[in-house]
Amino acid sequence: MHAETMLHSADGCSLSPCKTRLTSLMGSSLLVLAIGTLLAGPAYAAEAGDAPPAAPDTKAASIEEIIVTAQFHSQKLQDTPIAITALTGASLEARSASSLASISDSAPSVVLRPASAAFGDSVVASIRGLGQGDFDPAMEPGVGIYIDDVYFPRLTGANLDLMDVDRVEVLRGPQGTLTGKNSEGGAIKFFSKAPSGDTDGYVSATYGSRHRINLSASADFKLAEGLFGRVSGAYADQDGYVNVYDYGCMNPSSGVPSTTGGTNCLKYKEGDVGYKAVRGILRYNPNERLDVTISGDYTKDQHHNAAQVLLYANNTNPNVQTSNGLPYDSRFICGPFCNYDTTGQSASTFVAGLIPALNGIPFQATSGSELSIYSSWGVSGKVLYNLTDAIKLTSITAYRSFENTFSVDNDLSPANVGFGANDVTDWSFSQELRLNAKINSITNLTVGGFVSDEKANYYALQDIRYVAAGPLPVEPLQFIQNDPIRTKSQAVYGNLDLQPTSALSINAGLRYTHDSKSYTFYRLELDGVTPNPFLPFNGLGDTFAKSRVDYRVAVNYRFSPEAMVYASVATGYKAGGVDPRPFNAAQVVGFGPENVTSYELGAKTDLLDRKLRLNLDVFYLDFKNAQLTLLSCPQFGGPGPCALPQNAGNAHSKGVEAEVLLRPVAGLQIDGSLSYQDWKWTCVNPQVVGLGAGACSSDPSVIDLISKMPPGMEQWKWNVGAQYEADLGKAGTLTPRFDISYQGSQIGNVLAAAAGSPSALYGQEGAYTLANARITWHDKAKGLSIALAVTNVFDKYYYTSKFDLTGAGAGAISGSPGRPREWAVTVKKSF
Template identity: 30%
Template sequence: MVSFKARLRLAGVCAAASAIAIAAPAQAQAEAAQAAQAAQAAQAAQAAQAGDAGDPRAESRADVLGGDIVVTARKREESSQSVPLAISAFSGKSIEARGIQKIDGIASFTPNMTFQNNPSFGGAGSSAAIYIRGIGQKEFLPTTEPGVGVYVDGVYVARSVGALLDLVDVERVEVLRGPQGTLFGRNTIGGAISVTTRKPTDTLSGNLQATTGRYSRMDAKAVINVPLSDRLFSKLSVATFNRDGYVRHLSDGRDLGDVGTLTGRLDLRWVATDNVEMSLAVEGTRDRTNGPAFVLAKVNYGSRIFNPQNRPMLPPGSPATPGAYVLNPPFDAPTDNFTLLHNYFAALLGGQPCLGFSPYKPQGSGAACFSDRFLVGADADAGTGLQYSRNDLWGAQMGIDWTLGSIQLKSITAYRKVDGDYARDGDHSPFTILHLADILKQTQFSQELQLLGTTANDRLKYVLGLYYFKETGNNINTLDFTPVTFRSGGRFNTESYAAFGQATWSATDAIDLTVGLRYTDDRKSFLPDQEILVDKTGGALIAASPNTPKTRILPFQRVHLNEDAVTPAATLSWKPTRGLMAYATYSKGFKSGGFVQRVFPAQASVPTFNSEKAEAFELGFKSKLLDDRLTLNAAAFLTKYDDLQVQVFTGIAPVTKNAASAEIRGVEVETRLAAGDGWFLEGSMGYLDPKFTTVDPAATEITLNSQFERVSKWTVSAAISKSVELANGSELTVRGDWSYRSGAFMDALNSPELFQPGYSLFNANLTYDLPGKTISVFGTITNLTNKRYLQTGVYGSSFGLYEHLYARPREWSVGIKWSF
């Protein structure tokens, strides 16, 4: 039997041969058509992204005056308004105008999108939890895949750790909403975020920027573009971001939630011939912080085992008494609540007054008792355990672009590496109830080949491609709890193969039909390396397992999971008049399954979960009105979402399981208006109505009435800016941004303590361009009303601890930028 790899290679050869055969008869006229098309694309790109070689403010002119942004959502350069997909596109200048430093900031202006820094249990300071149209994933473990794909210059970023990208020298960011299972097929069931960096040009240019502000903020960025010859160009960008935290770690005076980042990137671009272009990029990022700004918000002292009705207690051996609870150690040890178990041990083994008898009070005044005295507010932490987050990320990629008449062959080869080390005190006290440490080492390699072409008098445009992805790594979790200390995690390996194709047929000048198909084969393995290091109970109190030290929690045996999927897409678009396009789209998405690596007590085999799938139907339109000064786009969609991977608690650990199916309905509207005389307005609105349609009976944590976690029903934004040209040739620009997000739960359990009510945010920005517009002075205020809102929240029922992580409070900053 022919192997899959051999079939994949054969398919690629056949695809290339077929494309060349189709294109050859029309080669001459296609070359002429391609030249015209290339000229048009160059003009569009120049209009939308100008400023590399001339006026450094020219790019903002295209964005502010309503010029379309050139996007590559379909692997070729097109105007964002001509693509029949729901896309939010932001130029680098518009991102800068909003004062956005990290990529998560775009969520405030993108309908139906959630993008949070979610350290969760691991404590990684840069971990992305991204949801688009209700589909996403908050888990950072490498045995679980993200639900929204993040791509940098076409390269898939596999891990959510490190996906919270710094935006240093970005050309544009595209947010593609809905399943992108054909062209962006690697785990893009909810959508894709595509970041495109600026490429080196043939002009000596650059900029320097310095920013200071509240919380001892000191940021600096430098970009320089240097042509090395007539055909070889280089660009170097470096940046450092530094800011104090906003939650005081009381035991040592450090601030949690601080920023300490150093990042850099070197780009080389070689135009070898008129038909061949090669690019090479090497980048690295170093993060060193004191850990995420979690605070203790509430403690649940309840137990289903020990005194579940909170009755007055009687000493062991007392006769059964109505209305009272008779202590029965060690058989009533509250192993379902480690905080209460700590007090149980302190009271019965240490003689501490941690369990009041009458009335019953599961917290006491003794020094060894856990009590509400550790609830020290929203800006302080009373923990004494280790707290830190350290990330080292680097990558390299090479691109080759070879034009053969009407055919374009592209190759993208990339390597990325993550080296992370994290620790967190999850009980926020001097005791050891919930201490966590993680070491994550991951490497990934990917190779993508694309064949793009046009034929049939430019009426048929096609993309054919092959994709290979390999990921290896090791994740070591050390967990120190009240009754036990153990090691979790293990070694993981993923290989993914795919072949894809998409074609657009222009039946008439007004009607286009696009069809696409992708075949994906994912092969995964996991070698759990998990054992109990210290059993503090001697094996007597751990539910369902008389464990002894060094006992394996899972067998030290490699397990495998192989899955494949076919994900089609089809779009019909209609352009009845200039400036108006209506479209209908059908698409499917696939996100592969994985392994449950957090397991306790011991099990005989590794729990796994399967892939989840989404099938989406969408109707939309895009329009340009009022002499192209007004852009109005809208979409309505229905997504059928099956085999949801939901994170719930089973035992003491959060685990992922295929728990339900759902339907998601929604609407999105985006608009921009260049009103004239320097005025520019923009806004967006998103509405989501996700509902579970079936729930696995074994998933007792959720019901048909449960709400999706981290998903708001309403997301609304608006912005207004005014630019004034002054008599001396300088320019003053004032901008205000508002965004609103309705309430959402931070966990699948819909814990009321982790519900964030709806809230509004206001930001303001003032920029003064000196005459000549090479020097700019700017000031920004974020979170103008000092709104306190949850960025994320964590609750583990086995610990009884509710943790909140609030977003940064109001901050001001001022800076200066010199461009040349």
């Protein structure tokens, strides 16, 4: 069947109706834009020397301005020709957003979710279907994450606590010239509140469901004339919501040995929280010419594994049985909020299948920790120096380091299917130097350079006993890996801003980047010394090096103070590398960069006397050499484990996004967003789908073998929220708020799941709708507030991620259930 007729959205529409919907949405967008332009009034003066427009009405019901720095200088959000969602610290607090992943509810086409337990303390991040979900330091993220203009190179630890945040900017679409590599989907920029010497600050305390305790505080102070400091800290602790039971204790007749004893079979709970962080910022601003900021931060996150439950279990390989011979099957499925997770596997001997000479080789007992521990620290320095009134020099220097240790029982049972203990360490240094020059009244130029050097080490103990060809065992696979990865990047860039008239602006940027990466494989026996005989590439390595030029051109025209339209063309890419997880010599293969060219039309409007803000955009992506990770790849060396990144093919994608903010009367706010995206593979690499080497094929029978959209993409996504600040006179104000968000369905594995297969039945990530509510009281002086928040109001059961290992031969599918309904009371004192 042709690929078009097979494509379905989250709510079951086929591609043709979805195309009709998209066309209708695009038409509606253009109609609204035209109406908005007419409502906006007469056009701007056409010449640069004409008088500026009248200032907008600033009465209480109007929408305040948000200043962003997406183009290296301060601009109003509505003047920036980029699709941006900008959220202030106050608006995030009103939405009960506590971590970076929370902002995805409010941003169209953005997916930010905590990763499954198999990937440690990391996130899945994508924008417009382009991103990454693999924590391995050999893999590059497709969404650039920045903390106070410092690049955060990894997805591990990226689910940042929104501690003392000033604002978050989500830039949608490729940012290859403005932010550099690995921002093909877009970029997320986190900005802390900067010291000002105003001696402001706050203290906040929260208590809630499952003994939740959150404490946070911040203080701004003046040390001397022109010297300011700011210190902030956060503490979070909460019990988990998925019970981990001892299987032998719960099922004494099974014969599985119990490790708990007595009748208390509960070992611990997953999905708990244990977080501590502190940040200090020192700012020296003696005059208008010099501004120096030095910041440092430390984070410690210690908790049990992410919440997970077993959804499917079926493996007849005799090597994966429990220590007393029970097969791995559905008996180990515990329920919606429980599992039988273990922290190791028992000793046994290999039962041979295809190779009888291997019969009797011992499996050593392996073990790890039930805790996932992430610790990180970083320092950075930012110097802004005005050489003249027209020329400004900016230097940003940063160093970051982290370590994440965690263990994963892939089968969530006392069976011996697969177990891994992981330790990832990483340090990175970066330096950026930027020169901004106002050449004349209509021309601004930015030129700069960027270098980064990162060294990571991925240590792991892997105990994989399910390697088989069909029902027949192939080999025993226990090994230690200790792989160093070195990643370097150098770039130079330029960005030109022209404003030939007060209504017309032109922005053009160019960036040259050279990336290099080296990876060395160490595969040893569990003694940590002897090379593993089944993985014959110990000590071998590979190097990836590639140069790239990206560009961006944007034109925007302001019809009036109320309406601006823009058009842009931009490119971006994600660097390539080598497969970091080969399980045989044939899997030691590289993969090239993926790249995208984006065409975008947008409109930003402030209508109805600045009571209505409506921002719209439509985009078209030309995507090439998609990097997709195969979890089943017998075409690369035979049966068994697989986690092989390959360039899978090319695609075209188009979408529409809308954001609205309405303040019809003082105190009332209604906000929302909507996105729809259509994806179509134009060709697929035949080898990726098991058809042998060959050119990228547009044959529908080949394209149908791959999932209809990439991981991390949602066809439909929307949210709507409303709040009203009621004036209680001397008693202060009372503000209730209600939010509803819809997250579209996502695919499971890269390859299309056969109808009726376990992957099709249990491995796909379904759509879900969540509701949050909050009511906040402020005293009249706005110095004291008390808030009651309820998240997941209707107690919806849903999955944030799934991990399907059936294609690799493990016979297991697990899911990460989202947090159930929770309540919390927060008391905050500002000063």
